[in-house]
Amino acid sequence: MGNRGRILRLPSTNMIPLPFLLLLLIVVMNPAIVVSQEDGRSHEVHCSRERSRAAWKIIELYLMPFIKEEKYNISRNCKLHSHNDMFREQEQHKIFMDYNEWKCGFCKKSFREEKYLDKHFHNRHYNLLDHTEGRCLADLCGSLHCDEVIEPKKPKSKCNPAAAAKNRHLCETLADSCFPVNKGHISSRLHEFFLRQFCDAHTCSIGGRKPFPRGGRKETSILYLATCILIVLLLPLFYVIVWLHQREKTSKGYLDFKRISKMSRKQKAT
Numbered sequence: 001m002g003n004r005g006r007i008l009r010l011p012s013t014n015m016i017p018l019p020f021l022l023l024l025l026i027v028v029m030n031p032a033i034v035v036s037q038e039d040g041r042s043h044e045v046h047c048s049r050e051r052s053r054a055a056w057k058i059i060e061l062y063l064m065p066f067i068k069e070e071k072y073n074i075s076r077n078c079k080l081h082s083h084n085d086m087f088r089e090q091e092q093h094k095i096f097m098d099y100n101e102w103k104c105g106f107c108k109k110s111f112r113e114e115k116y117l118d119k120h121f122h123n124r125h126y127n128l129l130d131h132t133e134g135r136c137l138a139d140l141c142g143s144l145h146c147d148e149v150i151e152p153k154k155p156k157s158k159c160n161p162a163a164a165a166k167n168r169h170l171c172e173t174l175a176d177s178c179f180p181v182n183k184g185h186i187s188s189r190l191h192e193f194f195l196r197q198f199c200d201a202h203t204c205s206i207g208g209r210k211p212f213p214r215g216g217r218k219e220t221s222i223l224y225l226a227t228c229i230l231i232v233l234l235l236p237l238f239y240v241i242v243w244l245h246q247r248e249k250t251s252k253g254y255l256d257f258k259r260i261s262k263m264s265r266k267q268k269a270t
């Protein structure tokens, strides 16, 4: 018997039926469908956690500061309300410990990356997800320009006028339901602001506006930090050099003065 008899042969892909392979591929490729088999049950969530997270980030950065400034209370019927994000409770229980440590706020288990914590939430704390109708924040991504946040550097694909018009309509509907113009001055002002901030950019016209012209916290870049540290370190050195220079000038002036006064005394004596 040679070694040939002991070689473990992997099943050929030809043995797996093609429809099954296609189904597997659709499930793997579609981020909106997440299926887990924990506890023998299959959990299906037809809402992308990543896109919901991007939508929430946009709301937090480019809308909430203005709503807080106006002291306006968003109604729960408005889809932008945090209550309408099915992942909100889980996201609030994410604890960022360190560069490569994330902790589950429910059971204190640690993970190296955020994506593993996401999987853990899906598998272990699935019961906390309330995915009743209309609680998928990712559905608002068309109106809120989520791709600008998910892939900011990706080159823009050719503008589709029909898609832009549809997103603009959804955006305006959102403005109408969250900030009704007949609900007073503040609501009316925020309605106008929402249109400028999110809806105006849904256009294919040349020179069309960019989304979120106002707001957004500036991210602190490494370069900015390094420049600050360098300035803090170099500033005392600069003052020492200036001080030494001044001291040298003063002592030179004093010597010149002494020399001149000595010479004038000599002249007076003669």
Ligand SMILES: [Zn+2]
Binding pocket: 104, 105, 106, 107, 108, 109, 120, 124, 125
């Ligand atoms: Zn946990």
